[in-house]
Amino acid sequence: MLTTPGSPVHPVRAASAFPDPSVSTDPFVSPRPSEAVAPAPAPAAPAPCAVRSFVHWVSDPVAAHVPRVRARVRAALESWQVPCGMADVLLLAVTELAGNVVRHAGCGRMRVRLTWGGGWLRLEVADQGAALPYLPSPRAEVDGDSERGRGLLIVQLLAAELGGQLAVVADEFGKSVRVCIPSA
Template sequence: MGAHSARHLRRVLRLYLVRSGLAGVADAAELALTELVANVVRHVPGRRCRVCFLLQPGGVRVEVADGCPELPVAAGADPLGEGGRGLVIVAAVADRWGVTPYADGRGKTVWFECVGEAAP
């Protein structure tokens, strides 16, 4: 997974949301997705993940699953550092987010939800 993959996923997500009448949450969802994909690129050996977009009443849930058992932590970033803000950004733009470890301990799903009013 690399920068081109994140760009492609953002485009697919925006198209999915616009066609579903949820263009109002597209900016926030794209930003949060970008941060989760960046975390995979930076922290997951092999950079492999699965991404799922799930429509919900009035919003979307986005899941990024990987095979790395290490759980992400939203930490205070160094104000002059180049990283450490990803989950802080996700928390700021999403209505809800979380991490669900696999029962077998071999990975996790990091997810977020963006809720807005659907267009008629």
């Protein structure tokens, strides 16, 4: 889900707007593990037999926790035998998104969720902040002297190279930034 430059993303959908998650092809809708349908084998990666999910809570998001979160996501990706190209994008994404929570959210807890199922790898970093970040436009002019402001754009472009997407959504927790890439 890409937006025009400078526009906030508020794709909050009513629960009835979601199709049955056990058959959904939407990368932003996770199938329920108890009802997941096993996807067809993928040539690039071992096909999961069921939805695999990893969740890590950080009660007080501080910079020192970002490497720990990244290490746990790396361990999950390695145990699932995710191909290096996809794993590298998700590791860069979790580092950037967790760092953004530390720098910008300024409140509550951070939730990191990694899910593989239904033909998608999905990374979600959520915080309890109310302000939604703006998704940058690849065509937006970037200040060449600025040391900030490129992280979401880089994550968005890398996900797109793999056929994936970056989205920001408001939910019951606060807000979530989600990176989804196809695994099949």
